[in-house]
Each structure stands twice: as C-alpha cells, then as structure tokens.
Amino acid sequence: MDIGYPELAVGDAYKSILLIDAALGHSSNLGWQVRLQLGMKLWYPGASDDQCFGQASINSLIGIIQPSAHTVIAKSLIYLQSYPECIAMCQLTMGKFPDWTFLVEHLTIARERLETKRILLDRLGITEKEKNQRMRLGITLVRPYPWMPARFLRREQALIDSLNEELETWGPKCKIQPSSFKPSIPSHIRGINTIPESMGMFATGLIRKGEQVFVDTTPAGFSLRNVSLFCGNCCDNLPLAPVALECCAISLFCSTKCRDLALAQYHSPMCGRDLNWVYIDFQSPPTEIPDFRPPIFLRLLAMCIQRGVHPLQHPTIARLVPAYTSIHPEGWSLHGNIYAPIMILEAFGINIYTDLRFDTWVLQTMWWRFKNNASAEVTSEQPIITSNPFLSCVNHSCEPNVASRFGSGTTAGLEALREIREGEELFISYIPLDGMQKVDRRKNLAPYFGGPCSCTRCEREP
Numbered sequence: 409m410d411i412g413y414p415e416l417a418v419g420d421a422y423k424s425i426l427l428i429d430a431a432l433g434h435s436s437n438l439g440w441q442v443r444l445q446l447g448m449k450l451w452y453p454g455a456s457d458d459q460c461f462g463q464a465s466i467n468s469l470i471g472i473i474q475p476s477a478h479t480v481i482a483k484s485l486i487y488l489q490s491y492p493e494c495i496a497m498c499q500l501t502m503g504k505f506p507d508w509t510f511l512v513e514h515l516t517i518a519r520e521r522l523e524t525k526r527i528l529l530d531r532l533g534i535t536e537k538e539k540n541q542r543m544r545l546g547i548t549l550v551r552p553y554p555w556m557p558a559r560f561l562r563r564e565q566a567l568i569d570s571l572n573e574e575l576e577t578w579g580p581k582c583k584i585q586p587s588s589f590k591p592s593i594p595s596h597i598r599g600i601n602t603i604p605e606s607m608g609m610f611a612t613g614l615i616r617k618g619e620q621v622f623v624d625t626t627p628a629g630f631s632l633r634n635v636s637l638f639c640g641n642c643c644d645n646l647p648l649a650p651v652a653l654e655c656c657a658i659s660l661f662c663s664t665k666c667r668d669l670a671l672a673q674y675h676s677p678m679c680g681r682d683l684n685w686v687y688i689d690f691q692s693p694p695t696e697i698p699d700f701r702p703p704i705f706l707r708l709l710a711m712c713i714q715r716g717v718h719p720l721q722h723p724t725i726a727r728l729v730p731a732y733t734s735i736h737p738e739g740w741s742l743h744g745n746i747y748a749p750i751m752i753l754e755a756f757g758i759n760i761y762t763d764l765r766f767d768t769w770v771l772q773t774m775w776w777r778f779k780n781n782a783s784a785e786v787t788s789e790q791p792i793i794t795s796n797p798f799l800s801c802v803n804h805s806c807e808p809n810v811a812s813r814f815g816s817g818t819t820a821g822l823e824a825l826r827e828i829r830e831g832e833e834l835f836i837s838y839i840p841l842d843g844m845q846k847v848d849r850r851k852n853l854a855p856y857f858g859g860p861c862s863c864t865r866c867e868r869e870p
C-alpha cells in the first residue's frame with residue numbers, strides 16, 4: 409500500500425481476512441491449515457506445544473492480524489477515494505468489534521473527504537446520476553505493473569492471424585494490420601516498453617457507402633436488461649420459442665448460435681451454479697448507474713477458466729490494450745474490483761490463495777483492458793457495455809469513415825459512412841461529434857489518449 413498499489417493491498421488484506429475467518433471457524437480444512445501456519449509463526453526453540461499451537465496463543469495472534477488487515481483496507485479505500493465503501497466497511501466492522509476504536513479515525517477522514525468531493529462535483533455541472541456514480545466509485549490510475557511478464561504485453565502475430573481468420577467469416581472485406589495511428593505517451597510511463605505496436609482495421613476491397621463492413625458477435629458483453637428475460641449470450645430479445653440448455657436452466661438463448669457460443673466459450677464453469685447475486689444491481693429499475701464489473705468479471709473469468717489459459721493470454725483479453733497512455737484515472741470499487749471477482753473465482757472452485765493466474769494485479773489489468781476497449785451505449789433505453797473484438801481494433805478519427813451500429817443486444821455492426829477504397833484504414837469516432845469544435849473534441853477524447861488527437865482533421869484544423 410505504501411509503495412503506491414492500494415488497489416492490490418486491499419485484495420491481499422481481504423484474502424487475509426478470509427483466512428482468519430476460516431481459522432476462527434475451526435471446522436474447515438483451510439481453517440486448520442491457517443491455525444497450523446499461525447502456530448509455526450509463534451514457534452521458537454524450546455517452546456511448548458501449547459505456547460505455539462494452543463487455542464489462547466493462536467487467538468492472541470489473530471487478535472493482532474485481524475485489526476491490522478482491516479486497517480489496510482480502510483487506508484487503501486481512502487487512497488482510492490472510495491469513501492462510501494470505506495464508511496460502510498468501518499461502520500460494519502465497528503458493529504462487530506465495538507472496541508476497535510482505531511477505525512473512528514478512518515471513518516472521520518472518509519466522511520470529510522466525501523463531503524469535499526461532493527462540493528467539487530457540485531461545481532462541475534454534471535447530471536445528478538453521474539454525480540451519484542462518481543460519489544459512489546473510487547478511482548485508480550491505469551498503469552502497467554512493473555513485474556508483468558513481457559509475454560503479456562505483446563500482441564503476438566499468431567493472435568493477429570487468428571483474428572484475421574475469424575474475420576473472414578464476419579467481415580470478409582477487411583483485415584487487421586499495423587497502423588500508423590500513434591497515441592502520445594505521457595511522461596509517467598515513458599521509457600517503459602508497454603505499448604504494443606498500433607493495430608488498425610483496413611479495407612481489403614472497395615466498400616460502398618451504407619455497406620455493412622462486419623458483424624461482431626461477442627461473448628464479452630452485458631446489457632442492463634433484466635437478465636432472465638433476454639438472451640443469455642447476446643442480450644437480444646428472446647423469440648417465442650427460446651433455445652434452452654440441456655444441462656441446466658440458468659439461461660435461455662435467442663438462437664442456437666448464441667447457445668453454442670456460450671457452451672463453447674464459458675458455460676461449463678457456470679453450469680448449475682447459483683450466481684444470481686452478480687446481477688443484484690440490475691434487478692430493479694436503476695436509480696443510479698449500476699456497477700457493470702461483477703457481470704463482466706463473471707463472463708470473462710468463466711471464459712478463461714473454460715479455455716484453461718492465463719487471463720491475460722485469453723484471445724479475447726490478449727487482443728486488448730489498456731489505456732496506459734491516459735493520465736485519467738479509472739473508476740474502481742471494492743465490491744466490483746475485489747469482492748465480486750474473488751467470490752466468482754471461489755464459486756468456480758479456483759484456489760484464490762495459491763492460483764496466481766488470478767492474482768489481484770491480473771484481475772485489475774483484465775478490467776482495464778476490457779474497459780478501455782468497451783463500447784458503452786449507456787444513453788439508450790437498454791444500456792449495454794461490451795467489448796466487441798473486431799470493433800475494438802478500429803482506431804479513432806474525428807472524420808470517421810465507418811460507424812458502429814448496435815441492435816438491441818451486444819452484437820455490433822460496422823457500417824461504411826462513405827465509399828472506402830482498398831487499403832484505406834477504417835476509422836470510427838470514439839465520441840459523438842455533433843458539430844463539436846476541436847477544443848471540445850480534445851476535452852472529450854482526453855480519457856482515450858495521453859495527448860491531443862492527431863487525426864487528419866485535427867492536424868488540418870487550426
């Protein structure tokens with residue numbers, strides 16, 4: 409925490425609380441193992457069994473570890489500006505342990521800072537809904553973790569080849585290849601070799617105005633719609649006779665294509681498990697923007713476990729690059745970024761303590777990759793958040809030649825806005841342009857790029 413990774417410290421502290429809870433429960437195998445380890449910590453030459461492994465000795469050690477783990481969480485939540493979660497955690501914990509008065513200090517700081525944040529947000533003139541969202545969420549800076557192995561940073565040629573092979577079915581008139589598109593790199597990460605070569609989508613033949621360039625169906629998407637009434641894969645409307653699974657009744661699908669995609673990519677770890685709590689935020693008409701993290705983590709983690717690969721090497725995630733070039737912090741929540749993925753992994757039978765493929769830094773990086781490449785249609789009646797693999801390969805321009813079109817689900821189409829010649833790069837606009845001036849476009853594009861947009865239009869306009 410003190411060296412600048414509060415979002416990771418909080419994950420470790422939460423896991424240590426789970427271990428202590430197991431030790432206090434006495435009954436589980438894990439609990440006995442934790443008690444044994446704690447006893448070993450108390451061992452010294454000549455110590456009696458009772459001094460190391462006796463109930464009283466171990467409980468007194470737990471009496472030191474337990475409050476310090478909670479302190480790490482409280483302090484980290486303040487660092488991460490997740491004040492409502494800090495307040496809730498302190499209140500809940502003090503309800504359980506009334507003599508832990510050291511938490512009062514963190515509770516007071518969190519309340520004061522939340523008030524300051526409210527005053528600052530009031531001045532921004534944003535909508536009430538957005539204000540509530542920003543009050544509720546914490547923030548963290550998107551940056552590469554220095555210990556990340558180089559193999560997780562590159563987009564291997566094999567990955568690009570497999571994407572292009574897939575594209576032959578969904579968009580035979582385009583191809584992914586190196587692009588001249590260059591995001592500028594902010595000074596805090598300059599010199600770190602983390603930015604893979606830019607890739608872009610190129611026309612392989614003449615595309616006429618209005619033509620559909622590709623259809624992009626993704627399993628990595630989620631809609632705000634009530635999950636039980638819509639397709640379990642693409643969130644589109646269910647037909648009168650929806651397609652069911654033979655193994656369990658957790659989802660219905662709009663088509664055999666969606667069902668087969670679910671079975672092939674992510675259903676098996678979820679099969680037969682009750683994971684409804686993941687959608688709790690989405691059950692009633694939302695008064696606030698709900699947290700998309702739990703359902704997205706559910707889908708992404710299930711995909712990695714079913715394929716048996718490291719999350720950062722799953723083709724859906726490996727192809728995405730986080731916004732390392734941005735100095736804009738990304739939203740963060742204890743529930744969405746820590747509790748939910750850990751509970752999902754436990755439900756899937758992953759050992760969260762020993763399986764380092766799913767360490768907190770990996771989960772965090774996964775989320776950043778997804779979020780930076782997600783298309784969110786939050787303004788529509790049925791808001792969706794989705795990372796469409798082909799769409800995420802299309803770079804930005806303030807004079808786009810293509811536009812994305814979403815149906816009612818997470819499937820995205822790409823439509824040509826004008827005639828596009830063979831070899832031309834396809835560009836969409838990441839922001840609604842609506843006659844916006846260069847200065848406003850620059851402001852709206854800031855979260856995507858480290859510096860100003862350098863598209864042909866921005867270069868041309870004064």
Ligand SMILES: [Zn+2]
Pocket residue numbers: 639640641642643644661662663666817
């Ligand atoms: Zn579907």
Ligand SMILES: [Zn+2]
Pocket residue numbers: 653655656657675678679680
């Ligand atoms: Zn099943």
Ligand SMILES: [Zn+2]
Pocket residue numbers: 805806807849861862863864865866
């Ligand atoms: Zn531009």
